[in-house]
Amino acid sequence: MPPTRPGSSPKTGGGVGIPNSSFLTPHSVSVRYHRHVNKRTFSHLAVVGVVGFLSLAFACQSGGPPEVRADRVVMVSYDSLGADLAWRWISDETVSSPDGLAGMAQHGFSAERLRMVDPTLTAVNHISLAAGRDAAGTGVVGNSFHKPDTLITDWVSGFTASSDAETLWTAARRNGLRVGTLVWPGGDAGAVDRIGDFGAVWPGPPLASSELVELDPGTAETTGEVPSNDGLAPLLWRQVINLGSAAPNDQELLIALVDADPNGRPRYDTVAVRLADEDDWGYVGEMEWLEIDFEARAGDDLRPHLYGSWCKVLHIDRFTGALRFYRGEVNRLHAYPDAFEDRLTEAIGPWPGEPDRAVGDWWLDLSQGVDLDTFIEQGERLNRYIDRMTEWVLAEEDADLILAYHSPLDVYLHASLITDELQWAYSPGRALAAREGLKRMGRSIDRSVASLWGALEPERDALVVVSDHGQIPIFEVVRPNRALADAGLVRVVDEDGRSRVAPDTPMVAVAGGALIHLYLNLAGREPGGVVTMAEAPELLRRAARVLADLEAEDQPAVEKIYTRGEAAAIGLDHPSSGDLVVFLAPGFAAAGGLDGPALGPSRYYGQHGFLASHDEMFGVLFARGAGIKKKRFGEVEATAVAPMIARWLGFELGDPPETTIDR
Ligand SMILES: [Zn+2]
Secondary structure (H helix, E strand, O other), X not given: OOOOOOOOOOOOOOOOOOOXXXXXXXXXXXXXXXXXXXXXXXXXXXXXXXXXXXXXXXXHOOOOOOOOOOOEEXXXXXXXXXXXXXXXXXXXXXXXXXXXXXXXXXXXXXXXXXXXXXXXXXXXXHHHHHHOOOHXXXXXXXXXXXXXXXXXXXXXXXXXXXXXXXXXXXXXXXXXXXXXXXXXOXXXXXXXXXXXXXXXXXXXXXXXXXXXXXXXXXXXXXXXXXXXXXXXXXXXXXXXXXXXXXXXXXXXXXXXXXXXXXXXXXXXXXXXXXXOOOOOOEEEEOOOEEEEEEEEEOOOOOOOEEEEEEEEEEEEOOOOOOEEEEEXXXXXXXXXXXXXXXXXXXXXXXXXXXOOOOHHHHHHOOOOOOOHHHHHHHHHHHHHHHHHHHHHHHHHOOOOEEEEEEOHHHHHHHHHOOOOOOOOOOOHHHHHHHHHHHHHHHHHHHHHHHHHHHOOOOOXXXXXXXXXXXXXXXXXXXXXXXXXXHOOOOOEEEEOOEEEEOOOOOEEEEEEOOEEEEEEOEOOOOXXXXXXXXXXXXXXXXHHHHHHOOEEOOEEOXXXXXXXXXXXXXXXXXXXXXXXXXXXXXXXXXXXOOOOOOXXXXXXXXXXXXXXXXXXXXXXXXXXXXXXXXXXXXXXXXXXXXXXXXXXXXXXXXXXXXXXXXX
């Protein structure tokens, strides 16, 4: 279907939405104090109005959200679980656990779909789910974005940004409740308002990346430490895992291949593995996993930690002894406070890592990268790990509210939403494999829901299942900074052989998924800003035209362009929003870098960040337990979730103290 392009065509005029002057409101260039106060007061009033309206809509609908009192609430988010996908899984019985998603729908209350806030990005919507405000109300306007009064080349991550509006974890603690945040986006423990009483945080880059190694029998030594049969001497290889600046700065892994079966036929069939400084070998067969654990202290660790790497024997040539071995990335659990981290690591082990994006190489060439089975098994493992974390917390910690987050479905869909012949990796067979793999991810989520339900007490606890958006297939990547640089609107410098956006650029695009915030480098707003107020309208008009003209396969890349002021219509008119807010059309995704052409085929296949009005961007809402009656709602706003949970636990979400002081 050709995507619609409401008013974004420069040829038809008018629709691009660059008004003559209104895109720069007067208070956005007044002195800082007044602008801050004006803006905050305005956005607060606007947000109160919107939230009030939405709550009313929810309340009018079939009697409103259930009025229950819960001793404990667990809210779990499955990233990228779209409403249509979840309901399809329930109706076609892809998911069938009695206490899984179908059980939630059958015994609890559910929404046909959860209307997410714009932009439909992970950090944005997890903060909105926790704060009950849209992006203009939280100030978390993207997975990354630029803040006014900072250098144009300074961007912040939405995953480590504080919300302007109070979150559930802060409000609950203010009311004397104990809160655990289990890798919930935005709960990064980086500030007093981004922390619970205890929790786990997203671990960041691994200590060592994963590695696929082809072990050649011609280079093997042998060893007498492991038994082998039928006259085959063990083959032995030594692999060094480089740990960079950590102490120790590497680990040596011994990998042996033997014939474990004394059946008279000399065939290699089993791999033995140990670390060089340990004594015991672990044994695994082909397609089996093993975990390697060791203590290390990374450069930014304050103390040694237990690190782990999940490894898999991918292929054994039984005759020649050639071995294909996957050494998973090296990770640890990051949790707070330290004593909690120690106990949790002891109970569930190191962080196992996400599904390996090297599956992207496999989709293009089945002899390369990480195969789909391995990729899915990694996703199942991480889902199960978060479940064990949540179950352990429920059993061991005195918690009133737990927020838990699962990323594997999101990783799966980005890498493997292969449905369309325009996509690079598409073939009917690959689309089928991707579809079948997706069902496995659905069953993994279903088992997760069932296990959480099993860990709760139905009479007094409530389980709430949500998500942050779905995904849409993409075939083309847009590099807005490259397109704008080609048009002379973004200034580029060469730094160590790499192209970078120059500090004196007139503008820059900060991209995430299908969303682009385009910021002017405005004199008086950005330090060192180079664009005057008089030049601004024309520059924005030119930038909008450049972006609106991008197309591939006869489809325009851009669906809609808003000025910041116009973005009030979608709850995105925050001072940190772009001077232009650009939404790409289904089929396209944006990349912020300059390392490629303005348009090119995508090497990954699913994305989000599209306008929340697209059916695929709706998320899910299910709740069960604590006296919740069975009820089916139609469409519910994502911003209604946090106030509902607060009421169940007996408190109200309020304003953060700093807002009060500002006034
Ligand atoms: Zn997400």
